Amino acid sequence: MDLRKTEENIFKGLMIASTLAIALCTGLILVTIFVKGFSALSIDMITQTPKGGFYLGKEGGILNAIAGSLYLASGATFLSFCMSMPVVVYMNVYAKRNSGFVSLVRFFLDIMSGIPSIVYGAFGFSIMLLLGLRASLLLGIISVAILIFPLMCRAIDEIFKMIPDELGDVSYSLGATKFETGFKVLVRQAMPGISTAILLSFGRAIGDAATVLFTAGFTDSLPGSLLRPIATLPLAVFFQLGTPVAEVKERAYASALILTIIVLAISIIARFLCRKFTVHIIK
Amino acid sequence: MDLKSHISVKNLNVYYGAEHALKNINIDIPDRRITAIIGPSGCGKSTLLKSFNRLVDSIEGVKVTGEVSVDGENIYGPDVEITHIRKKMGLLSQRPFPLPMSIYDNVAYGPRIHGTKNRKVLDETVEKYLKIAHLWDEVKNRLNKPASKLSIGQQQRLCLARGLAVEPEIILGDEPTSALDPKSSRAIEERFMELKNDYTIVIVTHILRQAKRLADYVVFLYLGELIEHGPAREIFENPKEEMTKEYIKGIIS
Amino acid sequence: MFEKRIFIDRTAEKLTFLMASLSCILLVIIAWGLLKRSFPIMEEKSLADLLLTSSWKPLKGNFGFLPFIMGSLYVTAVAMMIAVPFSILTSIYLSEYAGRRIKNAAEPVIDLLAGIPSVVYGVWGILTVVPFVKYLAGLFGVFTTGYSVLSAGIVLAIMIFPIIINLSTEIFQSIPLELRNASLSLGATKWQTVKFVLIPKAMPGIIAAIVLGLSRAFGETMAVLMVAGNVAQTPGSLFDPAYPLPALIANNYGEMLSIPLYDSALLFAAFILLGIVLVFNIISKIILLRITRNTQ
Numbered sequence: 001m002d003l004r005k006t007e008e009n010i011f012k013g014l015m016i017a018s019t020l021a022i023a024l025c026t027g028l029i030l031v032t033i034f035v036k037g038f039s040a041l042s043i044d045m046i047t048q049t050p051k052g053g054f055y056l057g058k059e060g061g062i063l064n065a066i067a068g069s070l071y072l073a074s075g076a077t078f079l080s081f082c083m084s085m086p087v088v089v090y091m092n093v094y095a096k097r098n099s100g101f102v103s104l105v106r107f108f109l110d111i112m113s114g115i116p117s118i119v120y121g122a123f124g125f126s127i128m129l130l131l132g133l134r135a136s137l138l139l140g141i142i143s144v145a146i147l148i149f150p151l152m153c154r155a156i157d158e159i160f161k162m163i164p165d166e167l168g169d170v171s172y173s174l175g176a177t178k179f180e181t182g183f184k185v186l187v188r189q190a191m192p193g194i195s196t197a198i199l200l201s202f203g204r205a206i207g208d209a210a211t212v213l214f215t216a217g218f219t220d221s222l223p224g225s226l227l228r229p230i231a232t233l234p235l236a237v238f239f240q241l242g243t244p245v246a247e248v249k250e251r252a253y254a255s256a257l258i259l260t261i262i263v264l265a266i267s268i269i270a271r272f273l274c275r276k277f278t279v280h281i282i283k
Numbered sequence: 284m285d286l287k288s289h290i291s292v293k294n295l296n297v298y299y300g301a302e303h304a305l306k307n308i309n310i311d312i313p314d315r316r317i318t319a320i321i322g323p324s325g326c327g328k329s330t331l332l333k334s335f336n337r338l339v340d341s342i343e344g345v346k347v348t349g350e351v352s353v354d355g356e357n358i359y360g361p362d363v364e365i366t367h368i369r370k371k372m373g374l375l376s377q378r379p380f381p382l383p384m385s386i387y388d389n390v391a392y393g394p395r396i397h398g399t400k401n402r403k404v405l406d407e408t409v410e411k412y413l414k415i416a417h418l419w420d421e422v423k424n425r426l427n428k429p430a431s432k433l434s435i436g437q438q439q440r441l442c443l444a445r446g447l448a449v450e451p452e453i454i455l456g457d458e459p460t461s462a463l464d465p466k467s468s469r470a471i472e473e474r475f476m477e478l479k480n481d482y483t484i485v486i487v488t489h490i491l492r493q494a495k496r497l498a499d500y501v502v503f504l505y506l507g508e509l510i511e512h513g514p515a516r517e518i519f520e521n522p523k524e525e526m527t528k529e530y531i532k533g534i535i536s
Numbered sequence: 537m538f539e540k541r542i543f544i545d546r547t548a549e550k551l552t553f554l555m556a557s558l559s560c561i562l563l564v565i566i567a568w569g570l571l572k573r574s575f576p577i578m579e580e581k582s583l584a585d586l587l588l589t590s591s592w593k594p595l596k597g598n599f600g601f602l603p604f605i606m607g608s609l610y611v612t613a614v615a616m617m618i619a620v621p622f623s624i625l626t627s628i629y630l631s632e633y634a635g636r637r638i639k640n641a642a643e644p645v646i647d648l649l650a651g652i653p654s655v656v657y658g659v660w661g662i663l664t665v666v667p668f669v670k671y672l673a674g675l676f677g678v679f680t681t682g683y684s685v686l687s688a689g690i691v692l693a694i695m696i697f698p699i700i701i702n703l704s705t706e707i708f709q710s711i712p713l714e715l716r717n718a719s720l721s722l723g724a725t726k727w728q729t730v731k732f733v734l735i736p737k738a739m740p741g742i743i744a745a746i747v748l749g750l751s752r753a754f755g756e757t758m759a760v761l762m763v764a765g766n767v768a769q770t771p772g773s774l775f776d777p778a779y780p781l782p783a784l785i786a787n788n789y790g791e792m793l794s795i796p797l798y799d800s801a802l803l804f805a806a807f808i809l810l811g812i813v814l815v816f817n818i819i820s821k822i823i824l825l826r827i828t829r830n831t832q
Contacts, residue, residue: 008727015629018622019642022701025694026645029652029660036663058618072621079435087559090552096343101556107821108560114748114817115566115810116755122806123566125789126573129799153559170380170442174393174449175370177545184392188383200651207653210757210782214789234655238758241659256659260652267651271644364542396541 020180030260037257040213040250046258050220055240057247062255064222065236069259071137071223072216072232073206077152077198080205081144084153092160093168093182106157113150117210120147138226140216144205152201159193160186192274199270203263209234226283289314289453289483290335295349297330297339304330305382306507308349312500317475317484319498321491323535327507328487331459335485336372337365353453370397371447375459375471379438381430386422386497389441393460408448416444416474435469443474454478456486460493472497491531495519503527505535508527537552547555567810574804577797586804592768599801601808605630607685607778614689614774615696615753620746622693623700630701631708634731650698658762661691673775680775683765688778691759696749703748707741707827708734711747744823755809757782781809 019183048061087105125144133139163186171181187194209232218227218239233255240252288311297305305327312318320328333339337358340347350357358368370393382389390409399405409426413419418440422433430441439459446454454473457535462467474496475484488494494501495514501518502513503526511518511527522528529535552571577586577599589600669690670682711734719729735742765777766787785802 004728008725011625011727011730012629012633018625019634019638021622021738022626022694022697023642023645024651025697026649028664029657029694030648032663033656083555083559086548086552086555089548090556094549094552095364095556096341096345101344105556105560106783107774107825108563109816110821111814112563114751114755114820115813116752116757118564118755118757118785119570119806119810119813120801122785123569125677126569126803129568129573146566149559149562159633164380166376166380167379168341169333170374170376170382171392172338172341172366172454173336173369173372173374173394174446175366176393176396177366177541179548180396180541184396185382191383203651204604206649207655207669208624209653210786211654213786217738232605234653234758236654237659238762253659253663257658260656263651263656264648267647278408364539366542 001112002151012074032261033253033257036250037260038254040254042254042255042268045251045254049222053111054220055213055243055245055248057245061260062233062236064220064229065231065233065255066215066258068137068219068223069206069231069233069262072140072144072212072230073202075137076148076205077202079141079145080149080152080201083149084156087153088156088160089182089186091157092163093178093186097165106154109150109154109157113154117147117208120144121211121214124211126173128215135217135229136227137216137223138232140212140230140232141226143211143215144208147208147211148201148205151204152197154192155197156194157188159197162193163189195273196270199273203266203270206266207259207263209238219272232260287314288312289353290485291350291352291355293352295331295334296347297327297334297350299342300344304507305334306509308509309361310502310509310512312483312485313393314483315479315481315499316499317479317486318500318502319430319494320485320487320502321489321494321530322504323530324489324504324512326504328489328504329457330489331502331504332455332485333402335453336374338374356425372453372455373443373449373451375439375442375446375454375456377403377458378462379435379442381441382428382431385427385428386430386433386441390445390448393445397449409444412444412448413441413445415478417441417470434467436463436470439463439467439471440474443471447478451482451504453483453485456484456488458487458511459490461489468493503530504533505530567807570807570810571802574800577800577804580797586801587808590770594795594798594801595606597797599797601781601805603768603770604779604781604784604805605808607764608780608782610771611686611688611760611764611778611780612750612753615692616746616750618689618693619700619742619749619753623697623745623749624742626697627701627704627708627826628730629825630736632726632734639762642823646698646701649694649700653694654756655762657691657695657759661687661759661763665690669775676775678773678775681765681777683763683777684775685764685771685778686774688760688764688780689774691763692753692756695756695759696753699752700745700749703745704738707738707745710741711737721779740823741827744820744827747816747820747823751813751820752761754816755782755813757786761786781805785809 045061045062045068049064051058051060054060091102091105120143125141128139167189168181168186171185212232212235216232218235219229219230223230237252237255237259240248240255290312292308293311295305295308320331322328332340334347334353339345347359351359353371382392387409390412391405394405395406410419418437421437422424433441460471478484498515501515505526511522513526520532522531581599586599586601588602590602591598591600592603630639643668665687666682669684669687670680673680715733716729719733760780761783764780764783766779766783768779771778785805788802
């Protein structure tokens with residue numbers, strides 16, 4: 001009897017220890033990034049583009065990368081959304097309930113969402129070779145859009161799946177077409193979920209480095225044209241960290257902090273929006 | 284009682300995959316009367332109701348054979364535009380499902396998709412049908428508030444107004460009072476009694492007393508088969524089939 | 537009679553169907569695109585030559601992928617050895633033992649962990665894990681820079697915690713309460729219930745979660761690239777550097793066009809990576825589909 005108690009306590013202890021360890025890791029990551037990043041953070045970092053000798057420790061900032069990342073992530077999120085909505089509407093509105101084809105599409109999307117971003121980058125690169133293009137904002141947007149498409153599509157799909165069938169039936173019974181039902185009724189009902197999915201995809205897009213490494217290139221100037229390379233925050237972190245100069249490494253930490261703050265802000269907004277958009281939702 | 288038929292069902296069979304949900308149904312639903320479809324749960328009542336506006340065939344693997352004619356037109360015919368058929372019928376579901384928009388937009392949704400753009404006409408339509416549903420006085424000052432904020436009884440009356448706003452000829456009710464409190468249920472029943480002079484009403488119900496209160500005509504289904512149908516008085520007072528007798532006495536349920 | 541709204545509806549049906557079909561074909565296009573670019577190297581070398589030899593000298597035309605494949609395997613194995621016990625214990629704690637307040641607090645923490653970009657993990661790895669591993673190796677009398685299999689494994693383990701925890705917590709919570717009550721009412725302790733009833737019941741789902749985490753760890757690029765050390769040889773110990781496959785691809789994108797066959801070799805590596813990850817993902821997905829089908 002006592003032995004059972006002891007075993008119970010040992011394992012409960014282990015579980016609590018693991019949970020604490022994971023929480024501690026998260027805390028440690030945030031503290032490290034914040035402490036290291038803050039000491040190198042300055043107004044110049046976020047308002048200036050790199051000046052001559054920036055990578056040797058001279059003046060400048062990473063505005064090019066911040067702007068580039070925002071352009072790239074917005075473009076990719078928008079494109080991916082435009083790809084996702086028709087697929088979601090087909091799966092949940094046009095296709096019959098329990099359709100085998102829809103299960104197949106979901107299966108493909110699920111296995112695609114596990115493909116590493118470096119593979120999408122390599123694919124983007126092979127497209128570049130095929131068409132004889134050079135790295136550019138546009139190619140970066142397309143590659144990252146393909147990267148986040150399966151995730152976004154399935155996230156929105158899950159939201160639509162949770163909408164009760166009766167809501168669609170109500171609209172059909174008023175003589176609405178599937179198009180009207182999908183885009184005027186179901187989209188509204190799914191709005192909180194859709195906005196969360198969009199923001200989370202944006203967070204994924206802005207943090208991704210391996211895809212843009214091949215396809216978006218890097219530059220010291222602000223983004224100007226879709227057909228020119230752009231700088232991105234993750235790569236700015238990576239490249240600055242790769243130099244032997246101490247000041248530049250410090251700036252890499254500050255850049256990592258900026259990236260982390262953006263990603264954190266997005267996930268907080270996503271949680272907030274999710275609550276705010278629920279006025280029309282019946283439960 | 285000589286009744287003109289509005290919906291006429293001939294040799295209707297519905298299969299969910301291997302399951303034979305409705306077996307060779309033949310009935311005529313009388314015009315401008317309340318018809319109640321009764322029977323134990325799982326007997327195919329809702330399936331029969333949903334086959335009237337073809338909501339059944341949105342499920343993969345559903346097969347429908349036979350004919351359902353509305354105003355003499357077979358709605359399962361090859362060239363039928365289903366949105367036109369559905370416009371002729373308003374549906375009240377078990378739980379009220381307001382659309383995710385304001386009270387006003389809920390009622391205006393139907394007229395809008397069918398092409399009414401004029402704001403004044405819409406205003407009049409919304410007011411007219413909210414009055415018919417006896418909801419106008421309760422909501423006239425908050426038409427732009429989300430419909431989800433209404434009480435569940437108010438929501439069901441809103442759904443009724445929304446259904447009527449597309450000017451249907453038929454009202455289908457799928458246990459329309461089962462989620463409501465007694466007072467709200469009575470409000471809905473009273474609306475049905477008022478409306479039956481202008482509309483053909485078909486309701487599915489498992490509450491026998493409700494069927495007795497409302498129905499002019501009764502259809503009794505058991506395990507997908509049509510056991511008996513006829514004027515309400517005959518079915519309730521003098522059923523021909525043993526099974527109907529037992530159901531009405533409460534022996535089978 | 538022509539009606540605009542009906543026409544729009546019919547057109548939209550066709551277009552959305554087309555998009556849905558395209559999203560399936562997308563995977564095939566990606567695989568084919570990479571495969572096509574790998575042909576030049578596959579014509580020059582046999583598959584065994586590429587996968588089973590260790591000499592990596594692109595300038596001389598030697599492309600032996602073995603050290604990179606082994607590097608990936610070692611790093612992933614270490615990551616799994618750390619991640620699996622921690623994640624499973626945590627998910628049992630969160631689904632069976634923890635109160636509502638702890639659960640509510642844990643959810644954003646895990647989401648946060650999942651949302652941190654891999655470059656940031658890399659920076660953190662360099663700042664914290666690498667010095668820690670260097671110090672640890674010193675205790676054993678081993679000299680290392682700290683950029684090693686162990687560092688990469690630790691960082692990867694933390695990165696895949698959220699994947700395994702979220703999925704297996706979901707699996708545990710989908711087990712009906714009656715099953716727990718049945719066991720508890722026979723006088724079993726909570727841990728015995730977990731051990732003899734819940735874990736066996738949840739096993740397929742746990743495996744699916746682990747395989748998914750494994751696949752994620754195998755393909756992770758930037759964080760690994762930053763802490764693994766990147767020396768092209770099969771690692772001999774935990775403290776040796778490794779050069780996993782994704783890191784190889786990412787690290788050489790700049791030079792690959794100047795050396796013959798180099799681009800083909802790297803895209804071949806990407807193709808191999810895609811193949812391995814797809815196998816893992818498909819296994820995991822099929823297990824999960826089985827589970828949902830059985831519970832319905």
